[in-house]
Amino acid sequence: SEHPNSDELVAEVARLEGADGGGVATGAGLAGLLAAVLAVCEAGDHVLCPAELYGGSVVLLSKELTRLGIETTYVPLAELYDVARHRQPNTKLVLAEVLSNPLLVVLDGPRLARACQEQGIMLLIDSSFTSPMLTRPLSWGADMVWHSATKYLAGHSDVTAGVVVARDPALGQRLRQLATNLGLMLAPLDSWLAVRGLRTLALRMRQHSGNALAVARFLTESPAVAQVFYPGLESHPGHKLAAAQLLNGLYGGMLSVRLTDDSAAAVDRFVQRSRLFPLAPSLAGVQSSCSYPAATSHRGLTPGQRAALGITPGVLRLSVGIEEPEELLADLAQALG
Structure with missing residues (x-):
C-alpha cells in the first residue's frame, strides 16, 4: 500500500530525473521493471530490447512475462536504433540500458529516443549503472526511467528496491496503481533507508x-x-x-x-x-x-x-x-x- 516514506522517495527521484509524472517505488529492482512493462503492455503485445540486456531482465521478460502473453525479442544494440526495421505491429515498448552490464556498452540515448518517437513506441531506460548524477533520460525523450535503487540510489548495500518514474502523469498513476494491486510497493523502512542514501x-x-x-x-x-x-x-x-x-x-x-x-x-x-x-x-x-x-x-x-x-x-x-x-x-x- 502507499505510505509517506515511499511518496518521499519517489518525489525525490522524480525531482532528480525531471519526471513530472511521478512514479512508484517497489520492493526490488526487477519489481520496478515488472511494473513498467505491465503499465504499458498486455497479453498480445511485444517488447524490443538489446541483446546485451542484463541477465535478470532477460529472465523476467523471456521466462515469466511470456507466460502472460507478452513477447520480447532481442537485437544487437548497434541495430536497435533502427526501430522501424525491428518493431512488430504489436510493439509497445523498447527497453535499453544507459551502460550495459557487464561490458559497459554505451547507449546513444537521444538517438534511440528519436527512433522510438518516430514509431510511436514508448521508451524505458534502465539507469541503474549511472543514477541521475550521470544521466537524465527523460531529457532525451524517454518515457520512463527505471532504477534498481538497491544500487547507487540507496548506495549502502542494505536495501532492495526499485524506482520507476514517468514523464506523463497518467503513466505515473498507472505505475502506482499496478504496484498497489500486485503488492509490489516498497516497505516504509526500506523507503526511509533509500531516502537516506539519496542525500549523499x-x-x-x-x-x-x-x-x-x-x-x-x-x-x-x-x-x-x-x-x-x-x-x-x-x-x-x-x-x-x-x-x-x-x-x-x-x-x-x-x-x-x-x-x-x-x-x-x-x-x-x-x-x-x-x-x-x-x-x-x-x-x-x-x-x-x-x-x-x-x-x-x-x-x-x-x-x-x-x-x-x-x-x-x-x-x-x-x-x-x-x-x-x-x-x-x-x-x-x-x-x-
Missing part, C-alpha cells in the same frame, strides 16, 4: 567515478589484464559518446576486465587473494566488490550465448567503492600479482 548520492557518485577511473587506468597497465571495459578510458569504443552524453564529467563506478588468463580459475585466484573486492551478488555500494557474470547475472545463458556477448570465462566485473584509491590499487596489485 552526488558526493558518492563523484568518489565512485574518480576511483573507478583510477582503477581502470591502473588495470590497463597490468600484464594480468587483457582488456578493461570502462567508458572513461579514451580507448573505450564508446568514450566519445559517453563524454558527450554523461553529465558532470563522470563515468560511474562500474567497470569490467578480461583477465589475460581467460579462465574461471584465474578469476577464482583473484577472488581468493583480494581483500577489498569481495565476491558479492549486487553492486554499487560504498564498499568495493566484484562479481563473476558467467555464474551470476548471465548464468541463465548458454556458454555460446555468453561468448557471443563477449562474456568469456575470464571476465570479472568490479564495483568500485568510495574507499581511498591508493588502498584499492594496492589490493588489486597484490591480488593480480
Whole structure:
C-alpha cells in the first residue's frame, strides 16, 4: 500500500530525473521493471530490447512475462536504433540500458529516443549503472526511467528496491496503481533507508567515478589484464559518446576486465587473494566488490550465448567503492600479482 516514506522517495527521484509524472517505488529492482512493462503492455503485445540486456531482465521478460502473453525479442544494440526495421505491429515498448552490464556498452540515448518517437513506441531506460548524477533520460525523450535503487540510489548495500518514474502523469498513476494491486510497493523502512542514501548520492557518485577511473587506468597497465571495459578510458569504443552524453564529467563506478588468463580459475585466484573486492551478488555500494557474470547475472545463458556477448570465462566485473584509491590499487596489485 502507499505510505509517506515511499511518496518521499519517489518525489525525490522524480525531482532528480525531471519526471513530472511521478512514479512508484517497489520492493526490488526487477519489481520496478515488472511494473513498467505491465503499465504499458498486455497479453498480445511485444517488447524490443538489446541483446546485451542484463541477465535478470532477460529472465523476467523471456521466462515469466511470456507466460502472460507478452513477447520480447532481442537485437544487437548497434541495430536497435533502427526501430522501424525491428518493431512488430504489436510493439509497445523498447527497453535499453544507459551502460550495459557487464561490458559497459554505451547507449546513444537521444538517438534511440528519436527512433522510438518516430514509431510511436514508448521508451524505458534502465539507469541503474549511472543514477541521475550521470544521466537524465527523460531529457532525451524517454518515457520512463527505471532504477534498481538497491544500487547507487540507496548506495549502502542494505536495501532492495526499485524506482520507476514517468514523464506523463497518467503513466505515473498507472505505475502506482499496478504496484498497489500486485503488492509490489516498497516497505516504509526500506523507503526511509533509500531516502537516506539519496542525500549523499552526488558526493558518492563523484568518489565512485574518480576511483573507478583510477582503477581502470591502473588495470590497463597490468600484464594480468587483457582488456578493461570502462567508458572513461579514451580507448573505450564508446568514450566519445559517453563524454558527450554523461553529465558532470563522470563515468560511474562500474567497470569490467578480461583477465589475460581467460579462465574461471584465474578469476577464482583473484577472488581468493583480494581483500577489498569481495565476491558479492549486487553492486554499487560504498564498499568495493566484484562479481563473476558467467555464474551470476548471465548464468541463465548458454556458454555460446555468453561468448557471443563477449562474456568469456575470464571476465570479472568490479564495483568500485568510495574507499581511498591508493588502498584499492594496492589490493588489486597484490591480488593480480
